[in-house]
Amino acid sequence: MPGRSHSGGVIRRLAPLALMPAGAFAVHQLRYWLAFAGRTGLLLQQQGHAYLHSVVPWIVLLAAIAVGVFLQALGRAFGGQCSLPRQTVSFGALWLICAASLVAIYIAQEFLEGLFVTGHPAGLAGIFGYGGWWSIPAAAxxxxxxxxxxxxxxxxxxxxxxxxxxxxxxxxGPARARAPRHVPAPALAPLADGWSGRGPPR
Structure with a gap:
C-alpha cells in the first residue's frame, strides 16, 4: 500500500536519530569522567544526576530500534531494494553536524538541570564550569x-x-575458430567417369 510504504520510508530515514540519546548520554558521562576521573560517581550524585539511571533502559531501547531498522533495511538491500536517497552530505559535514547537535543537547540538558535539579549549579557555571568545557572534545x-x-x-x-x-x-572467452572438416569426395563409378575397366568389344 502506498501509505504504508511511505510511512516505512519515513521511519527508516528517522531511525538514525534514535542513536542521538545514546550519544548525548555518552557525552554527559564522558565530560564528568574527563573532569573528575575517579570522583565521577560521587559528583554525579551530589549534583542531582541520579535520575539518569532510570533513562538508560529507554536509551538502550531506542538504540535497539535503530539497529533493528538497519537490519531490516539490509534485508531489503539483499533483495535489490534501497529506499534511502544517495548521500548528499560529506563525511566531514556529517561529523560537524553530529558534534554540534551533541553540544547543543548537552547545553540544554545542563541548563534545565540547573533550573530544576537540586544541588546542580545554575547558569553558565553549571554548563561549562567545573570542567564542563570537556563536553566539547567529548562531543567531537x-x-x-x-x-x-x-x-x-x-x-x-x-x-x-x-x-x-x-x-x-x-x-x-574469445570464440575459437573451428577448423573446417575434411569431407572426402565420393569415388566415381567407372561408368560414370566415361570409361570402364574392360576394353571395347571386338
Missing amino acids: AVGLVLAVSFHGAHRVLHAVADRRARPAVRVR
Missing part, C-alpha cells in the same frame, strides 16, 4: 563515532542493493 569524539556509523551504514546499504540489483553477466 562521540560525534565522530556517530558520523562513522551513519555514513558507513548508508554506504553498506547502497553497495549491497546495487550489487544485488545488477544482473549477472557471464564473461565469455
Whole structure:
C-alpha cells in the first residue's frame, strides 16, 4: 500500500536519530569522567544526576530500534531494494553536524538541570564550569563515532542493493575458430567417369 510504504520510508530515514540519546548520554558521562576521573560517581550524585539511571533502559531501547531498522533495511538491500536517497552530505559535514547537535543537547540538558535539579549549579557555571568545557572534545569524539556509523551504514546499504540489483553477466572467452572438416569426395563409378575397366568389344 502506498501509505504504508511511505510511512516505512519515513521511519527508516528517522531511525538514525534514535542513536542521538545514546550519544548525548555518552557525552554527559564522558565530560564528568574527563573532569573528575575517579570522583565521577560521587559528583554525579551530589549534583542531582541520579535520575539518569532510570533513562538508560529507554536509551538502550531506542538504540535497539535503530539497529533493528538497519537490519531490516539490509534485508531489503539483499533483495535489490534501497529506499534511502544517495548521500548528499560529506563525511566531514556529517561529523560537524553530529558534534554540534551533541553540544547543543548537552547545553540544554545542563541548563534545565540547573533550573530544576537540586544541588546542580545554575547558569553558565553549571554548563561549562567545573570542567564542563570537556563536553566539547567529548562531543567531537562521540560525534565522530556517530558520523562513522551513519555514513558507513548508508554506504553498506547502497553497495549491497546495487550489487544485488545488477544482473549477472557471464564473461565469455574469445570464440575459437573451428577448423573446417575434411569431407572426402565420393569415388566415381567407372561408368560414370566415361570409361570402364574392360576394353571395347571386338
